[in-house]
Amino acid sequence: MAGENGATTGSTATTVVPDSPLFNLLEGFVVELRSAGLPVSLSENIDAAEAVRHIPIEDRDAFKYALAATLVKNNAHWKTFETLFEVYFSLRGKEYAINGDGDDPFGDLDFDDEDGQEGPPGAGGEGGGEGMSPEQLAEMLFQALMKGDQALMRMLAKQAVKKYAGMEPGRPVGGTYYLYRTLRNLDLDGMMERLMEQAKEEQPDMSPLDERLQKDENETRIDELRKEIEAEIRRRLVADRGAEAMAKTLRKPLPEDVDFMHASREEMANLRRAIYPLTRKLAVRLARKRRHGRKGPLDFRNTVRHSLSYGGVPAEPKFRYPRPSKPEIIVIADISGSVAAFARFTLHLVYAISGQFSKVRAFVFIDGLDEVTRFFEGVDDIAEAVHRVNTEADVVWVDGHSDYGHAFEVFWDNYGNDINSKSTVLVLGDARNNYHASQAWIMKEIQQKARKLFWLNPEPKAYWNTGDSIVGEYGAHCDGTFEVRNLRQLEKFVDNLV
Amino acid sequence: MTHRFESVDAVRKGLREVDYLADDGIAGIAYLADRLEKPVLIEGPAGTGKTQLAKSVADMIGARLIRLQCYEGLDESKALYEWNYKKQLLRIQTERGEDWGEIEDDIFSDEFLLTRPLLEAIRADDPVVLLIDEVDRVEVETEALLLELLSDYQVSIPELGTIEAKQIPLVFLTSNNTRELSEALKRRCLFLHLDYPEMEREKEIVKTKVPDITENLADQVARIVRSIRNLELKKAPSVSETIDWARTLILLGIDQITEADAVETANVLLKYRSDIDKVVKEFGSNAAAHFEPAAGN
Helix, strand or coil: CCCCCCCCCCCCCCCCCCCCHHHHHHHHHHHHHHHCCCCCCHHHHHHHHHHHHHCCCCCHHHHHHHHHHHHCCCHHHHHHHHHHHHHHHCCCCHHHCCCCCCCCCCCCCCCCCCCCCCCCCCHHHCCCHHHCCHHHHHHHHHHHHHHCCHHHHHHHHHHHHHHHHCCCCCCCCCHHHHHHHHHHHHCHHHHHHHHHHHHHHHCCCCCHHHHHHHHHHHHHHHHHHHHHHHHHHHHHHHHHHCHHHHHHHHCCCCHHHCCHHHCCHHHHHHHHHHHHHHHHHHHHHHHHHHHHCCCCCECHHHHHHHHHHHCCCCCCCCECCCCCCCCEEEEEEECCHHHHHHHHHHHHHHHHCHHHCCEEEEEEECCCEEECHHHHCCCCCHHHHHHHHHHHCCCCCCCCCCCHHHHHHHHHHHHHHHCCCCEEEEEECCCECCCCCCCCHHHHHHHHHCCEEEEEECCCHHHCCCCCECHHHHHCCCCEEEECCCHHHHHHHHHHHC | CCCCCCCHHHHHHHHHHCCCCCCHHHHHHHHHHHHHCCCEEEECCCCCCHHHHHHHHHHHHCCEEEEEECCCCCCHHHHCEEECHHHHHHHHHHCCCCCHHHHHHHHCCHHHEEECHHHHHHHCCCCEEEEEECHHHCCHHHHHHHHHHHHHCEEEECCCEEEECCCCCEEEEEECCCCCCCHHHHHHCEEEECCCCCHHHHHHHHHHHCCCCCHHHHHHHHHHHHHHHHCCCCCCCCHHHHHHHHHHHHHCCCCCCCHHHHHHCHHHHCCCHHHHHHHHHHHCHHHHHHCCCCCCC
16 A cells, blocks of 8 residues: 555655654554554655645644645545644644643633632633633524634634533543533524524515525534534544643544445535545446447458558458446345435445436335335435335335335235346345345345346445344355445446347 | 745635635645645535635745646546657657667757646746646545655656656645545545635635625625525535625615515525425515516426
């Protein structure tokens, strides 16, 4: 992986002096990036060291972009980078010490001191900032949001964290706990309503369009505030625990490694967004592969035609490019609760690349089975189609618990004749059959008729064939069983499919 | 070797003078590209000013822009150099009976070399900016063609030897991210992701590109576009579409956008039927009822 040949030209002679504080910090940062899963090569590391010579660390934004430009070569990794950057290079001064008295630029603002139980006001040169009553804080926050005053928002976020988060040094709780405590006290939803009311008061004849725009604007601002609060909590935790320990607790999987089965709602939304570019990428790659797969036999006519420009010498041989027939895809997906998220993604993906296949048919089942191809026909919006599949398809036969055996039986009886030597059959599911009869003979029949039969299982391999999982029994008749737990594995599978 | 740029700030100001509004990231990376003598790989959605950045930088430093448009099937003879076969044939035919060794030396000389953009950029005496556009369109194997140039600023021609750059040009590569570029290529470049601009910056861009626009209208345009981008669409409006939209509104003599205006001109911003429908549904309320599209799907 490491840069082997001249990736850094010329000026490698003078990099940052080893053992300087900045060099050590950078080293630690790169190690952390690597353990978060970012592929940082040796030459990129050297580039980063080179880059920081030209950009002063005091210019934090420029410094951040300089590091990002040399270390992060994939936009999906930006968020991970940004969080770690903040942890490593955010100001680690004493003003963030949890008990510390802030060196607050607004410290000399004149607030009342009625709520000073956190320590004697004025101790250590602190201003009256945290002496604000909750009502005052809320009011100031409202004003700041109203005007979109960033500096004031940042300062108030600090105050809010000091006041509400109840952070104590050395307490082993994560940042989310403090975030939750702070937000609960601030009541941002109520704030949002107040902002909208205020806007309406100022502009009584607001059209629905204006109202909508105003709402979006307010949401953006409140979002910013939330980010400020998060950042503040993180900064304080870093000051308390040190960057390395903090980075470890923040480590989150990269988008392509998020497990389908255990994704949080936010991760789900990210995944949904990630799947569109992914499908486009795959479609392009598949199309390319099909066209440029290999050279065919000599195209005699074409060669003779081109030989004319060389005086009849066939100097430029031309070949026929093979046009392989497009495969037919039949997808049979389990959409019961345990694997629903996974099935949804796969349906998205299969339909997005359906242009590469001559025909795609989709079936979904729980203990009954229904064809859902019709929901996708002539529909532009895949998300809506998937939604209809989940609400309208007739998939419950008895009790709504997965019964693979019965579902396969229904499939075989009704659609078995549609399988031919051009079809590739994909079965998606965890094969947790609730101890019903497996009817594995159907898999065997399908495999004999179809071109290929693959089983995609969203469960970790270690859990296969434990409990009521009988993937081994079905898998014996498949051309391949694959563990597909995240986007990376899914992408790899589809890539190999064609 | 003298540097082209004084400081990050100088880059930002310089770009501003040629009507390109750079944020911190953009200016910083252009500055680094010069200092570290490294190419810049720009990635991001279509219509966010990737190609324009290279053009503007060329404009700013008064350099010639050499552009290589990538496409599937691009090869050495289109990107690097080619021997002028016809001329070589003529040369051989005119002087029969000459010693072959002499002819060989002669026909593989500079005179018979057709330079293509990459070689041209390296051999240029005047300042140049090299733009390799949509590099994700070439096959992975073709990418390898670029590697020697990008890391060492030289091109090896078997018959002539290695041609080194007379001066290190600024190199920009753009990618629409239709496929993952190879690690080798990424490693050699500085990476810049250009996303849709923040609302404030987009407003400034609109004001720069559409000078007749009023402050109020520019603000409204930027806000509406931001709200539209928040929806889940097939293709979010790009910056260039925002500018087109602002121009359309000016031509129609609109200075305060109403729902009806927004709905009627939505087809300038959005290029998919389903996207337009979605936006109309979200923003249109009553105006949606008498919406008739100005152009078909």
